Amino acid sequence: MINLSTPIQELPKVGAVYVKKLKKFGIKTVQDMLFYFPARYDDFSEIISIKSARQKLGETVCVQGQITEIENTNTFKKYMAMTEAVIQDDNSEIKVIWFNQPYLVKSLKEDDFVCLAGKVSLYKEGIFLNNPSYERINEIGENEELTHTGRIVPVYSETRGVTSRWLRYVIKPLLYRFVEQIQESLPEEIIKKYKFLPIQEAVWQLHFPSTFSHADAAKARFSFEELFLIQLNVLKEKLKLMLKKSPACPMDAALMKKFTDSLPFLLTDSQKKCAFAILKDLEKTAPMSRLLEGDVGSGKTVVAAMAALSIAKNSHQVAFMAPTEILAKQHFKTISDLLKDFDIKVGMLTGKDARITKDGETFEISKKSFNGDLENGQIDVAIGTHSLIQKTVTFKNLALVILDEQHRFGVEQRDYLIKGKKLIPHLLSMTATPIPRTLALTVYGDLDLSLIDEMPKNRKKVKTIIVEPGQRKETHEFIKKEVKEGKGVFVIYPKIESQASKLKEAATKADGDPFSAVSGSFVPQNYGFNSLLSLPVNEVKALKEEYERLSKEVFPDLRITMLYGKMKAPEKERIMLDFKKGEIDILLSTSVVEVGVDVPRATIMMVEGAERFGLSQLHQFRGRVGRSDMQSYCFLFTTDPSMLNRKRLKALVESNNGFELAEKDLEIRGPGSLYGTQQWGIPDMAMQGLTNIFLVEKTRAAAKELLGKDPELKNYPELKERLKQFQTKIHFE
Numbered sequence: 005m006i007n008l009s010t011p012i013q014e015l016p017k018v019g020a021v022y023v024k025k026l027k028k029f030g031i032k033t034v035q036d037m038l039f040y041f042p043a044r045y046d047d048f049s050e051i052i053s054i055k056s057a058r059q060k061l062g063e064t065v066c067v068q069g070q071i072t073e074i075e076n077t078n079t080f081k082k083y084m085a086m087t088e089a090v091i092q093d094d095n096s097e098i099k100v101i102w103f104n105q106p107y108l109v110k111s112l113k114e115d116d117f118v119c120l121a122g123k124v125s126l127y128k129e130g131i132f133l134n135n136p137s138y139e140r141i142n143e144i145g146e147n148e149e150l151t152h153t154g155r156i157v158p159v160y161s162e163t164r165g166v167t168s169r170w171l172r173y174v175i176k177p178l179l180y181r182f183v184e185q186i187q188e189s190l191p192e193e194i195i196k197k198y199k200f201l202p203i204q205e206a207v208w209q210l211h212f213p214s215t216f217s218h219a220d221a222a223k224a225r226f227s228f229e230e231l232f233l234i235q236l237n238v239l240k241e242k243l244k245l246m247l248k249k250s251p252a253c254p255m256d257a258a259l260m261k262k263f264t265d266s267l268p269f270l271l272t273d274s275q276k277k278c279a280f281a282i283l284k285d286l287e288k289t290a291p292m293s294r295l296l297e298g299d300v301g302s303g304k305t306v307v308a309a310m311a312a313l314s315i316a317k318n319s320h321q322v323a324f325m326a327p328t329e330i331l332a333k334q335h336f337k338t339i340s341d342l343l344k345d346f347d348i349k350v351g352m353l354t355g356k357d358a359r360i361t362k363d364g365e366t367f368e369i370s371k372k373s374f375n376g377d378l379e380n381g382q383i384d385v386a387i388g389t390h391s392l393i394q395k396t397v398t399f400k401n402l403a404l405v406i407l408d409e410q411h412r413f414g415v416e417q418r419d420y421l422i423k424g425k426k427l428i429p430h431l432l433s434m435t436a437t438p439i440p441r442t443l444a445l446t447v448y449g450d451l452d453l454s455l456i457d458e459m460p461k462n463r464k465k466v467k468t469i470i471v472e473p474g475q476r477k478e479t480h481e482f483i484k485k486e487v488k489e490g491k492g493v494f495v496i497y498p499k500i501e502s503q504a505s506k507l508k509e510a511a512t513k514a515d516g517d518p519f520s521a522v523s524g525s526f527v528p529q530n531y532g533f534n535s536l537l538s539l540p541v542n543e544v545k546a547l548k549e550e551y552e553r554l555s556k557e558v559f560p561d562l563r564i565t566m567l568y569g570k571m572k573a574p575e576k577e578r579i580m581l582d583f584k585k586g587e588i589d590i591l592l593s594t595s596v597v598e599v600g601v602d603v604p605r606a607t608i609m610m611v612e613g614a615e616r617f618g619l620s621q622l623h624q625f626r627g628r629v630g631r632s633d634m635q636s637y638c639f640l641f642t643t644d645p646s647m648l649n650r651k652r653l654k655a656l657v658e659s660n661n662g663f664e665l666a667e668k669d670l671e672i673r674g675p676g677s678l679y680g681t682q683q684w685g686i687p688d689m690a691m692q693g694l695t696n697i698f699l700v701e702k703t704r705a706a707a708k709e710l711l712g713k714d715p716e717l718k719n720y721p722e723l724k725e726r727l728k729q730f731q732t733k734i735h736f737e
C-alpha cells in the first residue's frame with residue numbers, strides 16, 4: 005500500500021536517476037514531494053484566440069488550437085535541433101517553434117489539439133510562438149484540468165535535470181491520490197482564529213492555485229506554521245533549561261566598585277546596565293542564558309570580566325571561549341591584566357599551549373598540569389577555544405561559560421553542558437553582529453538579550469570612503485603620512501591568491517610558458533613590473549601578490565606583514581602582538597581579523613574587493629579601527645561598479661550603526677544574508693516570514709499560549725510529529 009511515507013523510488017514514474025536528484029532537495033517520500041512547494045508561478049490563466057495572440061508581439065500568451073503541421077527541421081546553426089509546427093483555431097493560425105526538443109514530434113502529432121503558452125516573437129518569415137509550454141487537450145475550449153498551460157502554473161526552483169514540468173507531472177497525480185491523507189498539523193483554534201486554509205486545501209492551492217489570492221492564502225498559512233514550529237522549538241528548549249539549576253553566585257557590590265575603579269576609563273551607562281543584569285542573573289539558581297550584544301568596540305570584554313570576577317570570588321570556575329586562537333590569546337592577556345589585582349588565577353588552553361598567570365606574571369605549563377589545576381580548582385578563569393569544553397577537560401565546579409563572538413551555543417556544546425546534569429553552568433554569549441528584532445524573537449527566542457547600545461565617550465566616528473580606482477595613489481600617500489605618526493594600518497583581502505597566479509602556476513607546470521594559459525585584458529601599470537603576468541581587469545586583489553607589490557614597490561620603507569588563517573598559531577600571535585606594540589606598520593590579512601581583535605593604535609582599515617563581504621561583515625572590519633580617541637578611516641575598494649553594490653557600500657558610508665546595517669542587508673540582499681540563516685536549513689516560507697515582525701510576534705504569542713496549556717503537546721500529536729521532523733532539519737548556531 006502506497007501512503008504518505010512511501011519512499012519515492014516505489015512510485016511508478018520515478019526512476020533511480022530521479023531518486024538521486026530529488027534526494028538533493030531533501031525529497032525522499034511521497035509526503036516530502038507534496039511539501040516541495042513552488043518558488044513562483046507563471047500566469048497562463050487567460051486563454052485567448054490565435055487571432056488576438058498575433059497582435060501581442062513580445063507578450064507571453066496562452067492559446068489553444070489544432071496542429072496542422074509538425075516536423076523537425078535543421079536550424080541554420082546545425083547544432084541546434086528545431087521543431088516547427090503550425091496550429092490553427094476557428095479563424096486564424098500561428099507558427100510554433102521549439103528548440104532542442106526533437107522528441108516532441110513523438111508526442112505531438114498532426115490533428116492533435118494543444119494548449120500552448122509562450123512568447124509571441126518575430127522571425128524572418130513572420131510571427132511565431134517561441135518555445136512555448138505545451139500540453140495536449142481534447143478539444144478547443146477545454147480548460148479543466150490543465151497542468152502546464154491555461155492556468156496559474158507552478159514554477160519550482162529547478163536543479164539540473166529536474167524540471168518544473170517534470171515536477172508538475174509527478175506531483176499532480178500524487179496530490180489527487182494522497183492529499184486526503186495529510187493530517188491537519190495546526191491546532192483547530194489557530195486555524196479558526198486566523199482563518200487559515202486547512203492543510204489539505206493549502207497544499208493543493210500552493211501547487212495549483214485557483215487564483216493568486218488562493219496562493220497567497222496558502223503561503224500565509226505555511227509561513228505561519230513554519231515560524232510557529234521554530235517558536236515551539238525554541239520555547240521548549242527554554243522550558244527544558246528551566247528544569248535545571250545553576251550555582252547561585254551572589255554579587256559583591258564593593259568588589260565590583262573596586263574593579264570599576266581600577267579601570268583606566270569610566271564604564272558607559274550601557275556597560276553598567278548590562279553588567280548589572282548579568283550579575284543579577286548569576287545570583288539565581290535559574291540558569292542564565294543570555295546574549296550580550298554590542299557593536300564592535302562597545303566594550304563587551306570588560307563586562308564579561310566582571311561576570312568572571314564575581315563567579316571566581318564565589319569560589320567557582322569560569323570557561324571563557326573564543327572562536328580562534330588569536331582571540332583566545334588576546335583575551336587571556338586582557339583578562340589577566342584586568343583581574344591582576346584581584347588574586348585570581350587565570351589560565352589559557354589552546355591547541356598546543358597552556359599558560360597560567362598569577363599576580364600579573366605569566367607561566368607556560370604543560371597541558372597535563374593545566375588539566376590538573378583545573379580539576380582541583382586552582383584555575384579560576386580558563387580561557388581557550390572550543391577545546392575547553394570536552395570530555396578530556398574536567399572542571400572542579402564550572403559555574404559560568406562565556407562564549408565570545410558567537411550568537412549562541414552550538415547544539416553539541418549546549419547538549420554537552422546540559423545533558424544528564426542537574427547542576428549546569430550559566431551561559432553568556434557575546435556577539436557584535438546585530439540581530440534584527442525578528443530574529444531575536446525567533447531563532448534567539450530562548451535567550452535573554454542585553455544590549456550595549458552606546459560607544460565609549462572618547463571615540464570619534466570612523467570616516468568611511470569608497471575609493472575610486474584612480475585615487476589609489478592618494479590613499480597610499482595618506483597611509484604613509486599616518487604611519488609616520490605611529491599609527492597602524494589594516495588591509496583586508498577577500499582571498500589569498502589570485503586566479504591569475506594560480507593559472508600561472510598551472511601553466512608553468514604544464515608547458516613552461518606562463519602566458520599561454522591566460523588571455524584577456526591586462527593592466528600592467530596597476531600591477532607592477534616584477535609580475536610575470538598581469539591581472540585581468542576585474543579581478544580583486546589577492547593577499548600574497550599585493551604583499552609582494554606593496555612591500556617592494558609602494559611602501560619599501562614601511563614594515564609590512566601578512567596574516568592569514570593557515571599560519572601557525574604562535575606566528576599569528578607574535579604578529580598580532582608586534583602590530584599592537586607598533587613594530588609592524590601595515591598588516592595585510594584575510595578576514596581572520598574580522599572578530600574581536602583589539603589594536604587601539606590602528607587608524608586605517610582598507611578593504612579590497614569590498615563587494616565580496618556582507619554589510620555586517622564590513623562593519624565588523626571597520627570596527628577594528630576607531631578604538632581610541634584618534635580619528636580613524638575605512639577605505640573601501642571595489643571591482644564591481646553595479647548599482648546594487650554601490651547602494652550597499654553607500655549604506656556603509658552613511659551609517660555607523662550595526663543594527664541599521666543589518667536591517668539594510670536584510671532589505672537589500674534578503675534574509676539569506678543574515679549570519680547563519682543559510683546554514684540553518686530554515687525552510688523558505690519561514691525565511692520570508694522572518695522579514696515580517698507582525699507575523700513573528702503572532703507566532704510567538706501563539707506558541708507561548710499553546711505551551712502554557714500543554715507543554716508536552718500531548719493533545720496535538722500531529723503538531724508534535726511535525727515538530728520532531730522539523731527539529732531534524734534545522735540547527736541554529
Ligand code: ADP
Binds near residue numbers: 272299436631
Ligand atoms: P568589543 O565589544 O568589540 O569586544 P572590546 O571589549 O574589545 O570591544 O573593547 C574595545 C576597546 O575599548 C578596548 O580597548 C577596551 O579597553 C576599550 N573600552 C572598553 N570600555 C571602555 C569605556 N567605557 N571607555 C573607554 N574605553 C573602553
Ligand code: MG
Binds near residue numbers: 304305408600
Ligand atoms: Mg570582543
